Each structure stands twice: as C-alpha cells, then as structure tokens.
Amino acid sequence: MRNRGYSERMARLIQALNRLPGIGERSAERILFHLLKAPLEESTHLADLLKQVRGEARFCKTCHNFSDAEFCRICEDPTREGAVLCVVEDPKDVISIEKTGAFNGRYHVLLGTLSPLEGVGPEDLQIGNLLKRVKSEKIEEVILATNPNTEGEATALYLAEALKPWGVKVTRLASGIPVGSAIEFMDPATLQRSLAGRQQFG
Amino acid sequence: MRNRGYSERMARLIQALNRLPGIGERSAERILFHLLKAPLEESTHLADLLKQVRGEARFCKTCHNFSDAEFCRICEDPTREGAVLCVVEDPKDVISIEKTGAFNGRYHVLLGTLSPLEGVGPEDLQIGNLLKRVKSEKIEEVILATNPNTEGEATALYLAEALKPWGVKVTRLASGIPVGSAIEFMDPATLQRSLAGRQQFG
Numbered sequence: 001m002r003n004r005g006y007s008e009r010m011a012r013l014i015q016a017l018n019r020l021p022g023i024g025e026r027s028a029e030r031i032l033f034h035l036l037k038a039p040l041e042e043s044t045h046l047a048d049l050l051k052q053v054r055g056e057a058r059f060c061k062t063c064h065n066f067s068d069a070e071f072c073r074i075c076e077d078p079t080r081e082g083a084v085l086c087v088v089e090d091p092k093d094v095i096s097i098e099k100t101g102a103f104n105g106r107y108h109v110l111l112g113t114l115s116p117l118e119g120v121g122p123e124d125l126q127i128g129n130l131l132k133r134v135k136s137e138k139i140e141e142v143i144l145a146t147n148p149n150t151e152g153e154a155t156a157l158y159l160a161e162a163l164k165p166w167g168v169k170v171t172r173l174a175s176g177i178p179v180g181s182a183i184e185f186m187d188p189a190t191l192q193r194s195l196a197g198r199q200q201f202g
Numbered sequence: 203m204r205n206r207g208y209s210e211r212m213a214r215l216i217q218a219l220n221r222l223p224g225i226g227e228r229s230a231e232r233i234l235f236h237l238l239k240a241p242l243e244e245s246t247h248l249a250d251l252l253k254q255v256r257g258e259a260r261f262c263k264t265c266h267n268f269s270d271a272e273f274c275r276i277c278e279d280p281t282r283e284g285a286v287l288c289v290v291e292d293p294k295d296v297i298s299i300e301k302t303g304a305f306n307g308r309y310h311v312l313l314g315t316l317s318p319l320e321g322v323g324p325e326d327l328q329i330g331n332l333l334k335r336v337k338s339e340k341i342e343e344v345i346l347a348t349n350p351n352t353e354g355e356a357t358a359l360y361l362a363e364a365l366k367p368w369g370v371k372v373t374r375l376a377s378g379i380p381v382g383s384a385i386e387f388m389d390p391a392t393l394q395r396s397l398a399g400r401q402q403f404g
Contacts, residue, residue: 004279005297007270009258013251019244021232027224033294034223035252036259036268042221043256047249049215050237054245056211057238066238068209077206092235095207 062133064109064126066091074098074106081105083140087130087159089113089147097145105143108133113151114158122158130159134166141169148175148193264335266311266328268293276300276308283307285342289332289361291315291349299347307345310335315353316360324360332361336368343371350377350395 006014010032017028035043059065060072067073074080074094084105088094094107110125122128134142144159146152160170176194177186186194208216212234219230237245261267262274269275276282276296286307290296296309312327324330336344346361348354362372378396379388388396 003297003300004276005267005293005300007255007258007268007275009251009255009270010268013248013255016244016248016251020248021236022229023225023233029294029297030223031225032255035256036293040256042218043252046215046218046222047252049211049218050245050249050252053209053211053215053234054237054242056209065207066209066212068211073209074206090235091207091238092231095205095231098205098207 059109059111063107064111064129065094065107079104082137084143085130085133085137085139085141086143086145088145089152089155093145105141110146110155113146113155115151122162125155127159127162131162131166134163134168139168141171144170144172148173261311261313265309266313266331267296267309281306284339286345287332287335287339287341287343288345288347290347291354291357295347307343312348312357315348315357317353324364327357329361329364333364333368336365336370341370343373346372346374350375 003011014025014028014032017023017031018025023031035046053068056068057066058068058070060067060075061070062075063072065072065074069076081104084103085108086097086103086105087108087110088097089110089112091109094109097103097107108126108130110127110130112120112125114120114122114125130142133139142159142163144156146155146159156172160172163170174197175190176197177183177190183191205213216227216230216234219225219233220227225233237248255270258270259268260270260272262269262277263272264277265274267274267276271278283306286305287310288299288305288307289310289312290299291312291314293311296311299305299309310328310332312329312332314322314327316322316324316327332344335341344361344365346358348357348361358374362374365372376399377392378399379385379392385393
C-alpha cells in the first residue's frame, strides 16, 4: 500500500530519484525532505540545470566526448598537445584522466569496447574515426587507455593491430599494484602484470 | 583547476547534486553520466517533478505535515480514527510510522523540539495548535512520539504537563532493545528503559 504520508507527486519524485545510480529509496526520501525544507530556489536551480545540461548534451564531432557544443573544450583548446591521442572507452574516463593533471594531449572516446558476445564489433565503435584522425591530425603517439579487463584488452589489441599500417607509436597504460595498496592484497593477474612491466629503478 | 572534461553547466549540475544529502562528488558525477546516457525524458521528468513538488509544497493547516493541498491526505481521510493523535517532531517521522501500518489515527507535527540552548521555545513549535486540536477534535489519546533523546524527552515532558488540564490520556512510545538486536550491544540507558518498561508476558 502507498504511504499516505506522501502526496502522489512526492511519491513519483521519490521513484524518479530512486532510479538514479547510487540512490536507494531511503536516500530518495532524505533528498525529498531536504528539498522541501530548503528554499524554493534550490529545487528550481537543480531542475533547470537538469534540463539544460541534458538538453544541450551531444557528442563532440572530433573526439566523441560529451560536449555542450559541436566540438568539446579539450578539442578546441589550442594549448593542448595535438600529437598525442589518448583513446578511452567512455566519457567518464576522460574526466578521471583530466583529474590527474598529468595529460596534456587530446582524447578519442570509443563509446564502448569490442564485445563479440554482445554483438559489438569495430563498426559499432568510433574506430574508423580514430584511424582518420591519426592520418589527418599528424598524431605521433596513441595511448591505449582502455580498461585492463577482457573487453578492454581485446579492444586494445585490435586497435594496436589496426594502427600498425600508420606507423604511429602505440602505447598502453601501465597495469600493476595501485599506489597505497599492498602486494598481499593483489590478485595473481595483477602481480604478474606488475612483474612483466617492472621498470629500471634508481 | 576546473576539470576540462566538463562543460560549465555540467560542473554546476554536479555542484547542485553534490549539495543534496548523501550525494558526494563521485555520486554526483555518476548521476550526471547516467542522465547524459539515458533518454532525454528521464531528465525532463525528474526536473518537472522537482519543480512541481517543491512548488506546491506547504504545511497542512491542521497537522503541519507536508502537503500538496490546504489539508493533507491523512487529515482529509474519513477512515482514520479521529480520537487518537500521534505527536511527532518532523514530517519524516510521519512517513516512518505510516510504513509500519500499525497506526490508524491522525498526526500532529511539532516542526521541531524544545531546545533552550538554541533558543527554541514552546511558541516556536506547533504546540498552541496541538492544544486547540485536543480541545476541538474530541481527542481521547495523545501519543507522544518525539525521539528518545534529550530534546525529544524534554519536549514530551513539557507536552505531558501542558496536556494535563485537558484530561486526555497521554502515552509515550516504548523505548527499549530494537527487534533483532541483542542485550550485549545495548547502552545502559536503553537497558534501563527496557527494564523499567517491562511488560507482562504469557
């Protein structure tokens, strides 16, 4: 039975919030009460932003990252190094790498990974466009930053092969023990990678 | 430095989401990406509900629960028992009690607790209205359902005293060991309460 303490629409708002990732029913209720007690402007501001951001969202025509214009800010930024391209699976990976502040090249977002089991082939990803960019933009290095899991590895292998004819330098993000973690907590596959990828020290 | 992977407005949406209870920056980012990938309608629907619910929110003129009309659904419901009034601190307590399905009377929301240290006196709460209701609605029992903490107890004691002249039955929610918990985990105050409130058994 419906909780009589809520109006029809409050119940629908709880449902809508509950559909968002990481928000359970209790969190949705807490958010509802927060907004009911907060000034009207807080809800209005949030509602307007939701509509605007989603309404203007599109994919950058160059790199396929989310953008609010035809080309994204990174592609449009003349201070970014044009010769290095970092290939990622998803727009959220761009955000994570940008947070490091350690990369000043440009991106190319595949919008997925190869997955034969789910029927995702090279033509379903932004791979053709990647090869075109490598040719037209005088790219010197392509960093394959797909995830170190089955699909990400398969996609990286496929790309490395596809890029061979272009004579471009192809690199892959290092896999290994995360900073702050410990050997005893690592799975064998990660340890194996960290051994294989060991580097000259001192 | 601002993350260049976001547009200006995306960054503002993340901030606005981040202001909601229980939503950290990472959750806000996950919600943003969820909405960017979901159909446009999901954002529109959520935005519309946020505006509507907050726009129409007011306090029920009788019980001071949140309502979308002059009087709330519980107060307007003729099947609810009119002679029993459950006094709570906050609208969210109404929701919690409604969830039990064990109460069929009506509510009175104080919208706070007495707190001399923070300058909250009886006149700042919906206490005058409570006394008026007890008089005019032929209330037979008032259940004091304020929280079993310092402010809630003080408020309950004050109300019990204020209700004495009206000759109405005044009860208080039982305090004790939560169902599913164990004696060994209880603090002395709770155990003391559960002893003092022990009931005939079998």
